[in-house]
Every structure is written in C-alpha cells, then in structure tokens.
Amino acid sequence: xxxxxPYAFGAExxxxxxxxxxxxxxxxxxxxxxxxxxVHQPPHGPGWGMLRSQLRKxxxxxxxxxxxxxxxPCTLADLAAPPASGLRLTWLGHSSVLAEIDxxxxxxxxxxxxxxxxxxxxxxxxxxxVPVPLAELGPLDAVVISHDHYDHLxxxxxxxxxRTDVTFAVPLGVGAHLERWGVPDxxxxxxxxxxxxxxxxxxxxxxxxxxxxxxxxxxxxxxxWASWVVAGPEHRVFHSGDTGYFPGxxxxxxxxxxxxxxxxxxxxxxxxxxxxxxxxxxxxxxxLDLSGGTPAGTLLPIHWGTFNLAQHPWEEPAERTVAAxxxxxxxxxxxxxxxxxxxxxxxxxxxxxxxxxxxxxxPRATAAPAPVPVPVREPGTSGGAGIPATxxxxx
Numbered sequence: 001x002x003x004x005x006p007y008a009f010g011a012e013x014x015x016x017x018x019x020x021x022x023x024x025x026x027x028x029x030x031x032x033x034x035x036x037x038x039v040h041q042p043p044h045g046p047g048w049g050m051l052r053s054q055l056r057k058x059x060x061x062x063x064x065x066x067x068x069x070x071x072x073p074c075t076l077a078d079l080a081a082p083p084a085s086g087l088r089l090t091w092l093g094h095s096s097v098l099a100e101i102d103x104x105x106x107x108x109x110x111x112x113x114x115x116x117x118x119x120x121x122x123x124x125x126x127x128x129x130v131p132v133p134l135a136e137l138g139p140l141d142a143v144v145i146s147h148d149h150y151d152h153l154x155x156x157x158x159x160x161x162x163r164t165d166v167t168f169a170v171p172l173g174v175g176a177h178l179e180r181w182g183v184p185d186x187x188x189x190x191x192x193x194x195x196x197x198x199x200x201x202x203x204x205x206x207x208x209x210x211x212x213x214x215x216x217x218x219x220x221x222x223x224x225w226a227s228w229v230v231a232g233p234e235h236r237v238f239h240s241g242d243t244g245y246f247p248g249x250x251x252x253x254x255x256x257x258x259x260x261x262x263x264x265x266x267x268x269x270x271x272x273x274x275x276x277x278x279x280x281x282x283x284x285x286x287x288l289d290l291s292g293g294t295p296a297g298t299l300l301p302i303h304w305g306t307f308n309l310a311q312h313p314w315e316e317p318a319e320r321t322v323a324a325x326x327x328x329x330x331x332x333x334x335x336x337x338x339x340x341x342x343x344x345x346x347x348x349x350x351x352x353x354x355x356x357x358x359x360x361x362x363p364r365a366t367a368a369p370a371p372v373p374v375p376v377r378e379p380g381t382s383g384g385a386g387i388p389a390t391x392x393x394x395x
Contacts, residue, residue: 008118008155009216010148010177013223017190021172021222024192026208031221032172034210037246040274062313066358069128069305072338076138085344087235087260092131093337094306095152097239097263102232104141104200108239108263109152110134112160116151116307118215123150124307127314131338134160141200145170146241147225148177148213151307155181169197169204173223177215193226194255205229207252209243211276229256238262238290242303244275245282249289259297261343262287267304267317277310280320287330295330298343305337305353315357322351 005011013021021027072078074090083100090098095109112134117123134157143166146152153174158181161168167187168178175188189197191206198204206226213223228239229252238252238259253259266283278286280301287299304317318334325332333341335348 005216006118007180010153011180012220013173013176017173017176018222020190021224024172024224026193026224027222032213032224034212034275035208035246035248037210037244037248037275040271059311062358062360063308063311064358065127065314065353065356067356069356070336070352071128071131072336074132074137074338074340076136078340079138083342085342086232087237087344088340088342089237089261089263089300089333090131090340091263091300091302091335091337093126093128094304095146095239095241095263095265095302097300097302098137098340099230099237101202101230101235101237104202104232105139106142106144106202106204106230107137107140107166108144108228109146109241110143110157110161111151111154111306113154113156116149116154116309118150118155124309126306127308128306128337140164140166142166142202142204142230143168144204144228144230144239145174146209146228146239147171147211148174148215148223149242150215151309152241153177153215158183167199169199169206169228171206171224171226173213176223191226192224201232203229203231205231205256207238207256208246208248209241210246211242211244227252229259231256235260238264240264240278240283240286240302242277243286245278245286247289249286250292253290253292257290257292259290261298261300262290263300263302265303266301266321267312268307268309269312269317270310280317281324283321284324284328284330288328295328297331298347299325299330299332300343301332301334313357313360315353318351318353322349 026032086102088100096111097108099106112130115123115125169189172190172192175190178188193206193208196203196205207229209225209227211225213225227241230237236259242265264283266280269277269279291297301321333347335341336352341348
C-alpha cells in the first residue's frame with residue numbers, strides 16, 4: 001500500500017494534464033528538459049567543500065545579516081495613486097514582486113510563509129518580515145508562478161489567495177499542486193514555453209529557463225519551470241524565475257522585448273549548481289541579452305536577501321550586481337523590501353545593506369618570516385657567500 005503523499009508536496013500531474021505534458025516539445029524521456037547552454041563542471045569533491053563551508057563559523061555568520069533588515073511598511077496609501085509612468089514595481093523580498101502595469105496588478109512568486117519548506121518547524125527561515133500583509137496588498141489581476149520550489153510556490157500563501165478570485169498563471173504541470181490545494185480549475189492557466197494567455201488586458205507568456213522542479217524527495221521532472229513576460233498596452237516586464245545563464249535570453253528579448261524592466265535572479269548561486277542559478281555577473285549579462293546587447297531598461301535584482309540558501313555572504317549578490325551594472329552603464333534599482341518605485345523615474349540605488357551586513361573577518365596576521373642568516377667569511381678563509389668557512393657542502 002502506498003503511503004499518502006504529504007499535503008505540502010502537492011500532487012503529480014495525471015490524466016489529461018499529464019497527456020498534455022507528454023505532447024510538449026520540451027518533454028523527453030518522461031521528463032522536462034532544459035534548453036541548451038553552457039555546462040559547468042562542479043569542483044572536485046563538492047561534498048567536502050560544502051561541509052567545510054558550513055563548519056566555518058566566520059562564513060556561517062556572514063550568510064545572515066548582523067542587524068535587522070530595513071523594511072518599508074508598504075501600505076495601500078503607497079499604492080493608492082496609479083503610477084505616473086504607467087509602471088511601478090514593489091520588491092517584497094526574495095522573488096516576490098508586485099508589478100503595476102498599465103492599470104493592472106500582477107504578483108510574481110508570492111511567498112508570505114515564514115519558511116520555504118514543507119514543514120513549519122524546519123527549513124530556511126525568512127530573515128526579514130513581509131513588508132505588508134497579503135490581505136492588505138489590494139486586489140490582484142493575476143498571480144504568476146515561475147516553478148514549484150518552496151521558495152516560489154508557498155502553500156500558506158496559496159491558502160490566503162484562495163479567498164480571492166485571482167487567476168494563477170503557471171508553467172505546465174504546476175496546476176496539479178493548485179488543484180490539490182483547492183484552487184478551482186477555472187482560476188488556473190497552465191502554459192508551455194512560448195505559449196501566451198490574455199488576462200485582464202495583459203499578455204502573459206511563459207518563456208524558457210534553465211532550472212528543475214520538485215517538492216518531494218523523489219520527484220519526477222514533470223512540472224515545468226519558466227521565466228515570464230508580461231506585456232500591457234504600453235509596458236513590458238520580464239521575470240526570470242530561477243535559472244542558469246543560457247543563450248536563450250537573447251531570443252526572448254528579440255521575440256518579446258524591449259522591456260521597460262527586468263527582474264533577474266542574482267542570489268543563491270554556487271559553483272556546485274552553476275547550471276541552474278546565475279551569478280550576479282551572469283544576471284547582468286542576461287539583462288543585456290534581453291535588451292539586444294544594449295543597457296536599455298531597468299534591472300531589479302531578485303532572489304536574494306530573504307532566505308539563506310547558499311554559502312555566499314548575505315550582501316554579496318547586491319554588491320556584485322551593482323558593480324556589474326555600473327561597469328556596463330545599466331540602470332538598476334535596489335530598494336529595501338516593500339518600497340515601490342517606477343523604473344522610468346528616480347531609482348533607489350543607496351546601498352542600504354551595508355549598514356546591516358555582518359562585517360568581513362579581519363585578515364589573520366601572519367608572523368613575519370625569520371631573517372635568513374647571511375654567512376660571514378672568517379678572516380683568512382676563502383669561502384664564498386653561502387659556503388661554510390670550512391669549505392664543506394652547503395646544508
């Protein structure tokens with residue numbers, strides 16, 4: 001007898017949903033497959049390297065902020081007046097972003113739960129409070145989910161959204177989770193890569209990404225992962241979801257751009273999983289690819305600052321992204337969680353994270369090398385430098 005699947009794990013696609021998945025051109029060998037891209041070889045002995053990093057106290061300390069993360073307590077008053085430019089973004093932490101675009105409101109990857117985990121008592125815990133209760137965020141026209149990992153598809157948040165009438169746009173197969181959790185089928189739109197749907201006057205398109213899926217220990221790769229394009233009558237935005245760098249960003253930009261703003265994953269990177277998470281520099285490169293090789297549009301870095309999911313210092317993704325953006329002349333925004341901004345207007349660029357980041361350890365002092373004795377030739381001998389006066393072999 002098969003044990004019942006834990007509720008938080010969601011459900012595996014079946015029936016007509018699974019039949020549709022099997023017809024996808026991106027499904028092969030009973031699993032979804034990634035688009036081609038550079039393959040990174042992990043360093044030798046990855047398990048030991050990660051273990052050593054976890055055990056070093058100085059490195060563990062730097063993976064969390066040393067003081068409370070500043071949060072802008074976003075209220076309805078902040079969002080009451082429509083954006084003057086027609087486009088406003090509010091980063092709410094990690095990959096959660098509210099996009100107000102041409103009079104409509106889209107919420108990407110909402111995670112209001114305390115932990116990104118199937119368990120309430122274990123797993124990565126958020127390092128700052130949510131800037132605004134979900135019920136006070138106001139009405140939504142669409143919720144977009146990039147993939148089914150716990151830090152992007154959050155059961156406690158879905159339960160709250162069930163009380164509304166919002167429609168969910170998700171990659172193929174993710175609807176099985178929502179169906180198990182009680183979301184009516186009429187409120188779910190499932191898309192394959194390069195498929196589009198129109199919701200509330202916006203065109204939502206699922207686009208490729210290099211990642212994987214899964215909520216259970218032994219999960220078949222039968223739910224798709226995606227980046228997303230949302231286009232209104234006047235503005236277009238891109239949300240990367242989770243992805244490794246791959247040449248397909250240029251094609252996405254060519255097909256669906258230009259973008260007024262891109263929301264790009266730049267955190268939780270490691271050489272151990274370089275194929276499926278970008279470094280800050282790769283995130284900047286993807287923004288340029290999406291812009292046709294030009295520094296057009298505004299970059300909003302996401303997927304950092306809220307959960308400790310990798311071995312790099314907490315503030316490093318922001319520091320490296322800012323440095324890369326400045327080097328390439330890219331407009332960027334790094335707001336505190338909850339502070340709305342308009343990509344066409346003045347951008348929040350102050351490095352607020354520096355005031356709360358754990359300081360880097362002082363370089364360890366090393367003892368000065370002992371002076372090398374210089375042989376002294378005794379009077380009346382013929383020994384040269386480095387040759388003992390006795391004329392024996394050097395030692």
